[in-house]
Amino acid sequence: xxxxxxxxxxxCGRAYPKEVIFVCEYCFxxxxxxxxxxxxxRVLTKEAIARRPESLWRYRELxxxxxxxxxxxxxxxxxxxxxxxxxxxxxxxxxYIKDDSVSHPTLSFKDRVVSIALTRAKEFGFDTVACAxxxxxxNSVAALSARAGFHRYIFIPSDLxxxxxxxxxxxxxxxxAVEGTYDDVNRLCAEIGSKYPWAFVNINIRPYYAEGSxxxxxxVLEQLGWRAPxxxxxxxxxxxxxxxxxxxxxxxxxxxxxxxxxxxxxxASQATGCAPIVNTIKERSDIVKxxxxxxxxxxLAIGNxxxxxxATKTALESGGWGxxxxxEEIIDAMRLLAETEGVFTETAGGVTLAVAKKLIEQxxxxxxxxxxxxxxxxxxxTQEPLLSRLGKPVRIKPTLASFESTLGEQLAGVPTKRxx
Ligand SMILES: *Cc1c(COP(=O)(O)O)cnc(C)c1O
Ligand SMILES: [Zn+2]
Numbered sequence: 001x002x003x004x005x006x007x008x009x010x011x012c013g014r015a016y017p018k019e020v021i022f023v024c025e026y027c028f029x030x031x032x033x034x035x036x037x038x039x040x041x042r043v044l045t046k047e048a049i050a051r052r053p054e055s056l057w058r059y060r061e062l063x064x065x066x067x068x069x070x071x072x073x074x075x076x077x078x079x080x081x082x083x084x085x086x087x088x089x090x091x092x093x094x095x096y097i098k099d100d101s102v103s104h105p106t107l108s109f110k111d112r113v114v115s116i117a118l119t120r121a122k123e124f125g126f127d128t129v130a131c132a133x134x135x136x137x138x139n140s141v142a143a144l145s146a147r148a149g150f151h152r153y154i155f156i157p158s159d160l161x162x163x164x165x166x167x168x169x170x171x172x173x174x175x176x177a178v179e180g181t182y183d184d185v186n187r188l189c190a191e192i193g194s195k196y197p198w199a200f201v202n203i204n205i206r207p208y209y210a211e212g213s214x215x216x217x218x219x220v221l222e223q224l225g226w227r228a229p230x231x232x233x234x235x236x237x238x239x240x241x242x243x244x245x246x247x248x249x250x251x252x253x254x255x256x257x258x259x260x261x262x263x264x265x266x267x268a269s270q271a272t273g274c275a276p277i278v279n280t281i282k283e284r285s286d287i288v289k290x291x292x293x294x295x296x297x298x299x300l301a302i303g304n305x306x307x308x309x310x311a312t313k314t315a316l317e318s319g320g321w322g323x324x325x326x327x328e329e330i331i332d333a334m335r336l337l338a339e340t341e342g343v344f345t346e347t348a349g350g351v352t353l354a355v356a357k358k359l360i361e362q363x364x365x366x367x368x369x370x371x372x373x374x375x376x377x378x379x380x381x382t383q384e385p386l387l388s389r390l391g392k393p394v395r396i397k398p399t400l401a402s403f404e405s406t407l408g409e410q411l412a413g414v415p416t417k418r419x420x
Pocket of ligand 1: 109136137239240349
C-alpha cells in the first residue's frame, strides 16, 4: 500500500505522475513528492510507529515507494542523546546530538537518501545506478548498490580524502575521479544522464532520493519524546537536508504526532570557504551566487547548491539564520565534540558544531532553550586535516620502568594501589 499520490512542482504546483521526472516542464521548478496525508493520519500513529523495527522504514507511509522496502533495511534510527559535558562547555541548558556518524552501512546520513533512491530505482526497473558525489554519497551508493545487485558508476571530484576514496573502491563500483570541482562533476553527470538510461540518484530520481532526508527529522522528533526542539543547527551542501527536516516537522504537525503549534528555528551551517547558502541568508536575498569552494569540509563543498534557494527560504522563514566558520574553527569543534561527548565526526560535523557555538556566543541562539546539533558524518573518513594537529602517542619500551620514567611528572600525585 502506497500513500504517494504523485509528483508536483514546488513552484507552479502542477501535478505529475510518479515517474522519473525531476524538473517542471512548464516553469523549470523543482519537483516534489505528494502524499495522501488524510489516509496516512488514520494508520500512522505514535503507537504504530513505536511497535516497528528501529530503522528509517518505520515511517514508510511518508516515504516515496510503491511496494516493500528493498534496500537499506538496517539504515536509520541512529543514536540521539542529551549532551552534558558539551552543553556545559557551551554554557547552554538543553543540548542534544543526533548522531549519524554511526549510520549503517557507510557512516553518514547519505545512507538514508540512498536507501530510498535505490528502492525506488528497483521499482522503476533500472539495472544501473550512478551519482555525483562529494564523497559520502559515493560511499553509500557504492555499498548499498553492491548488496542490491546494481551496476554502478560513481563520479567524484579527484581531490577527495583517502577515506572517501577507499570507502567507495572497496565495494568495486566504477569510480570516476573527475579533474574539477563537485559542480563540474555534477554538470558532467547531467550530460551523461541525458545519454545513458541510468538512475542518477541525486539527479533524475532526486525527488524520491531527497525524501529520505526527512527520516533524520522524524527521528529527532520521535527520540525527543514526540516533541520538537526550539533550534536545530544543520549542515548544508546542496541544501536539501535542511529543507527536508523542515518538511518532516510540518508533516508530523499535520499528522498530529507533535504539537501543531511547535516553533522550530533552523540554522544553515557552512564553511567560510564554501558558503553560498549562508551568504544568501545574510544578504536576505533570493539569488544564490555560486562560489568556488576552498575548504577542508569537502563533503559540504558545493559551490552551486541545487536546493540553495529553498534552503535559504527555509532558514529565514523558520526564524532561524545561517553562519559560516573557518577551517581552524572546524578542527577545534571536531576535537571539542570528541573530547566532551566521545563522538568522532568528520569535518562537516565540525562545521555544524562550530556554527552552533558561534550562534550561541552571538546570542542568536538563547542559552536556556532546547538545541539539536546535527552530526551527519564520521571522522575516520576525513583524517587528513587532523594528521599534523593531534600530536603523537607517548612511546615507551614494554616495561613498567619505561612507562614511569617516560610519563614522569604526569604520574606524580596519581594514587597507587595500597599493598597488602
Ligand atoms: C551531503 C552531506 C550533508 C548535506 O546535505 P545536503 O542535503 O546536500 O545539504 C551534510 N553532511 C554530510 C556529512 C554530507 O555528506
Ligand atoms: Zn512548475
